[in-house]
Amino acid sequence: MAMNARFEKSGSTHEIIHEIGEFNTKICKDGKWRKADYKDAIRVDFGSTFGIKQCFPLQMAEIKPLQEKLDLKETGVYVAGFNWFVDNFVFPLIMLVQMIKKGMGLNLLGKLMCWGLNTFSSSGRGVVLVLEAEGEKEGKPVKVKIIAEHNDAYYFTAVSIVACLKQYFDGALNKPGVWLMGNFVDNYRLMKDMENMGIRIVQNFQGAL
Numbered sequence: 001m002a003m004n005a006r007f008e009k010s011g012s013t014h015e016i017i018h019e020i021g022e023f024n025t026k027i028c029k030d031g032k033w034r035k036a037d038y039k040d041a042i043r044v045d046f047g048s049t050f051g052i053k054q055c056f057p058l059q060m061a062e063i064k065p066l067q068e069k070l071d072l073k074e075t076g077v078y079v080a081g082f083n084w085f086v087d088n089f090v091f092p093l094i095m096l097v098q099m100i101k102k103g104m105g106l107n108l109l110g111k112l113m114c115w116g117l118n119t120f121s122s123s124g125r126g127v128v129l130v131l132e133a134e135g136e137k138e139g140k141p142v143k144v145k146i147i148a149e150h151n152d153a154y155y156f157t158a159v160s161i162v163a164c165l166k167q168y169f170d171g172a173l174n175k176p177g178v179w180l181m182g183n184f185v186d187n188y189r190l191m192k193d194m195e196n197m198g199i200r201i202v203q204n205f206q207g208a209l
Contacts, residue, residue, distance in 0.1 A: 021098030
């Protein structure tokens with residue numbers, strides 16, 4: 001994922017600060033999960049909106065059940081940085097402070113990060129999610145690339161929730177228990193409904209599906 005957005009309130013950055021402070025992200029290599037670090041960064045082509053950006057591992061609980069279900073040998077979730085100031089100065093400061101004590105300086109760090117995001121980010125706004133996958137089907141190699149994007153990151157988030165609720169309210173999601181959204185919804189319908197609500201989705205397949 002790559003995102004360029006503005007934050008009206010510093011409190012909106014607190015979740016990001018907590019995530020950076022914990023940094024318990026894992027990636028799957030050779031079918032086994034291991035703790036990730038900055039050396040596991042990859043470069044991803046986000047298309048015309050953001051171009052090629054360096055991305056770092058991000059924790060996302062939905063991926064582990066997916067890895068088990070599909071018997072994936074390698075998988076992970078990665079997020080691009082925000083801008084040169086936040087990436088090179090604010091993030092290292094957050095990591096240093098949180099190593100000293102979790103939650104310390106949260107309000108001050110939030111204000112600094114909010115200021116850095118709103119001051120040094122480029123004028124263009126938006127969010128782009130890229131899925132890149134490759135494997136085999138019926139013994140033949142297959143590659144898949146899906147790009148989902150919109151010029152408003154907040155709208156993108158709201159649309160995905162609305163698309164999920166549409167399935168819930170019409171009875172399509174009727175399994176009991178507590179579920180992570182990504183492991184519960186009908187993904188094909190979700191993407192179609194998101195497209196109908198203005199999200200641009202481009203799918204590219206190489207090989208027979």
